[in-house]
Amino acid sequence: MSEARHGPRERMVFSAAQLIRRDGVAATGMREVAAHAGAPRGSLQHYFPGGKEQLVNEAVGWAGRYAGKRIARFLAGLQEPTPSGLFAAMVAQWTDEYAAHGFATGCPVAAATVDCASAGGSTREAVAAAFTTWRTPLAEALAGMGVPEARAESLATLMISTLEGAILMARAEQDVRPLTTAVRELGPLLDAAVARDR
Numbered sequence: 001m002s003e004a005r006h007g008p009r010e011r012m013v014f015s016a017a018q019l020i021r022r023d024g025v026a027a028t029g030m031r032e033v034a035a036h037a038g039a040p041r042g043s044l045q046h047y048f049p050g051g052k053e054q055l056v057n058e059a060v061g062w063a064g065r066y067a068g069k070r071i072a073r074f075l076a077g078l079q080e081p082t083p084s085g086l087f088a089a090m091v092a093q094w095t096d097e098y099a100a101h102g103f104a105t106g107c108p109v110a111a112a113t114v115d116c117a118s119a120g121g122s123t124r125e126a127v128a129a130a131f132t133t134w135r136t137p138l139a140e141a142l143a144g145m146g147v148p149e150a151r152a153e154s155l156a157t158l159m160i161s162t163l164e165g166a167i168l169m170a171r172a173e174q175d176v177r178p179l180t181t182a183v184r185e186l187g188p189l190l191d192a193a194v195a196r197d198r
Contacts, residue, residue: 008039009047016059017066021108025056025115025123056112057126063108064130071137081145083194084187086138087159091183094167095176103171109134110164135160146194155193162186 006014015036019028030052034041048055074089075081097105109130116123139156143149162182169178 008037008043011037012039012044012047012055013058013062016055017063017108018105020056020059020111021063021105024111028056030055053121053123056116057123060109060112060123060126060130061133064133067107067109067130067134068137071134071141075141081141083142083145083147083155083190084183086141086145087163087186087190088183090159090163091166091179094163094170095179098170098176098179103174106167106171107164110167131160142190142193148193148195151193155190159186159190 012033016028016033019032019036030044031041033055034044044055045051048058050057070090070093071086074086077089078085109127112123113127116127135153135156138159139152142152142155147155163179166178166182170176
């Protein structure tokens with residue numbers, strides 16, 4: 001997302017997602033979001049009359065759409081698309097980030113879930129919708145590779161939940177080993193789900 005191509009509203013949504021993935025929802029303040037986005041503080045109320053809750057919900061929605069769109073990019077980068085190759089590409093995004101920048105950030109959708117799911121309300125709904133927005137194209141990609149549709153959504157759920165758990169463990173341990181282990185152990189199971197009569 002290029003700062004030059006987007007207006008202050010889009011920059012603030014993007015900045016909120018970046019700060020949430022680093023600091024969590026509770027520690028992400030509206031002033032910090034405006035400063036990170038290079039937007040006037042007065043514009044927050046104009047663009048987000050629902051306050052922080054609206055901004056968080058939109059940031060989570062953005063993150064879900066981003067993750068969902070990445071599925072097609074990952075597939076395009078695979079010479080021979082397989083479920084295990086797709087999962088490895090999803091994980092590589094994180095191992096590459098952690099190798100280059102350290103373990104300071106995680107998934108903004110997961111961070112919002114941890115901070116807000118027990119409270120219910122609109123943010124919990126936004127988080128659930130973000131996971132659906134991510135899971136749907138992943139399940140479609142698996143079905144396109146020959147995984148029976150009856151299993152594709154279940155395996156998409158397994159892939160996302162495994163990735164999210166491995167991200168948390170990698171951050172806690174300051175080591176990418178949970179991520180690389182997930183790829184090694186889950187890959188054969190994913191590939192075994194492809195229908196043999198393709």
